[in-house]
Amino acid sequence: MAGEFDDLLSECVYRVGDGAKQGTGFAVSSTLLVTCRHVVEDVPPGGAVAVYPAGAADAIPTVVKLKVPRDDDERLLAPVQTAEHLWPDFALLERSDGGAFPLAVLLDSWQPEEPDEVRVGGFGRTWVGYDTNPFTTGSRVNLDNSGHVYSRLRAESVDKGLSGSAVLTADGFVCGHVSASRAEASPLGGYFLPLHAVLDELDRIAHDAATPAEQAVLLERLGDLHDHPDAASRRWLERISPAALTQRNRNLETGFLEGARYLPPAVLDLAFEETTVAGEDRRWAISVGGLPESPTWSLHDLGDDLFDALDNWARRNQLATEEQVTVLGRVLDRALLPEPIKKLREAQDQRRPPLVRLLADPANPLTAIPWEYAAELATSRSWVFSRYVETGKGALQPKDSIRVLVVVNDVDGVSRDALVAAATAIQERLASSPAVEARVETGVDLRKFNTLVRDAAGWDVVHLVSTATTDGQFIFPSEDVWGSTTYVDFRDMRVYLAASHAKAVVFQLGSPRFEPPAPLSVFLSVLTNEVQGVPETDVRALVVGQHIATSNHASDFGKEFYKDLLLGESVEHAVQFARGELRQVGPPSPRNPTQQDKVAFGAVCVVTTAEGDVRLLTPPATSDEQGTGHQAPGAQSPGTTSGAPAPTGGPTGAPAATARPSPAAPHQDHTGWGGQRT
Structure with missing residues (x-):
């Protein structure tokens, strides 16, 4: 249905920069924006770029994370720069203020047929500011002199300022970004760079990346976001029909691409250590990577619920009621997840539920506590709670059976x-x-x-x-x-x-x-x-x-x-x-x-x-x-x-x-319960 996703698109699209180099970008995760390289041509990697939400005047600070071609690409030495020299005209910006983009698009490399309808939302040079335009797709085989591929947009004019705009299919997926306007004496419209071509190019140049960090960005950031949508895409995912997700080989709940490279979860390892000083109340620290200081707590920090829980234990009452379980769960949640660790957990990559692990140390009496009753942690679908030992045996490779x-x-x-x-x-x-x-x-x-x-x-x-x-x-x-x-x-x-x-x-x-x-x-x-x-x-x-x-x-x-x-x-x-x-x-x-x-x-x-x-x-x-x-x-x-x-x-x-879908009825084993040995 035409325009079904226009409201969501407007929340994901941002004006990039000011003045003559102004363009458009769109959020692909809670921290990353895609735009055109030529929009941030004069900004080096790591340099600051201001972006502006649709309908807002306050800037959001970002930095240039990646530009392709890279600044040292020999194509950029040509005396006259054309779209051919800038292909795939791609840049990735990262939010630098610690905040998060509230919504991200859903990427998919499938390309619409000619003449399918697509939508482009961006900041053309009009008095309106942000504008959403309908286009139809033209030929998918348009090549420059170096054989680089472009896809055609027809109908409306692709104006200056729309560079970097998302190209949105009728069923709700972003399949590329706008790169070039029409040539002189050609019909209205322009060109966009199909996502599959951009991903292929990123894969190709990743092996020659200048640094391991850049290689990680090339191989993991955009490709993983295509295969494993960010948590910021959740509201967008909910709008897409099950039929559309199935057609694209995507999981109906997560939007993950079926058969894609496995994305391991973020891991947060916790360990308890007693830090009591003589003459003071007993205190414990929770050591965890990613925090400069280990949070500490004493029994006084666990709240009034602690006394109710202790009363149950003192009476040797077995847990039975919802109230008893809730009381114990609140106490355990406070002990295991003080506020700094909660914030650290929430900052992890959420595309797969992060793995929060507690060291199982037989010498530590806190290991014996039933932490799994911390219901907020042990039953949530937003993360996974487990324990671990320090012994390693080598990672397993999953099997087909x-x-x-x-x-x-x-x-x-x-x-x-x-x-x-x-x-x-x-x-x-x-x-x-x-x-x-x-x-x-x-x-x-x-x-x-x-x-x-x-x-x-x-x-x-x-x-x-x-x-x-x-x-x-x-x-x-x-x-x-x-x-x-x-x-x-x-x-x-x-x-x-x-x-x-x-x-x-x-x-x-x-x-x-x-x-x-x-x-x-x-x-x-x-x-x-x-x-x-x-x-x-x-x-x-x-x-x-x-x-x-x-x-x-x-x-x-x-x-x-x-x-x-x-x-x-x-x-x-x-x-x-x-x-x-x-x-x-x-x-x-x-x-x-x-x-x-x-x-x-x-x-x-x-x-x-x-x-x-x-x-x-x-x-x-x-x-x-x-x-x-x-x-x-x-x-x-x-x-x-x-x-x-x-x-x-x-x-x-x-x-x-x-195993099979319809098991046969069970029968008694002659050497098991109720049978005679023969």
């Missing part, structure tokens, strides 16, 4: 029938992706567990639902005596996990009646490999949930966790979003099944090795193949079988089976 082993054993207080139902629910989630080969078993004794984990093909994920004691012993059903159990020390569990070659381990653990759960520190050696005489594991991510009161606690987390993991998200991201779902729509309360369990979300934590951002699976491809230029062609839609063999059996002892 993964193998997942799920074992569901007895959990104190939960019926076996209910646990079989939980296993079925998890198996059905895994079956939704043809990229997963899953085996889901129930009632597994230690001998069979040992056989399963040592499968010759290895496992990417080992997921165990079971009961564990306070000191970290896992309880398995006995192989020989009905109703008896076998206790397995965690040292021995590490041997089994090392044999599995698993990269991620998920423990969903209940506790024996009247026993508190094992502290997190008990399980960290699976990541740190600090136990002598025990084989090293390949584990990069450890997920521990220690609040299983009903079968729904196991199944609800498992379904939400695997939903995101199978989309190619990191383990940390999948845990964060699963916690958020448990917070919003938690399992039934064990005290009152008609009510929601308010505390299940905070009992799940994820710890990774130092590398973090643990991704196991490449994202599924899309079904659309319309992409051109910088767009990656799509592939088969998720949810189709791609010719994969249909699995057989179910979650209680069937042979290993490739």
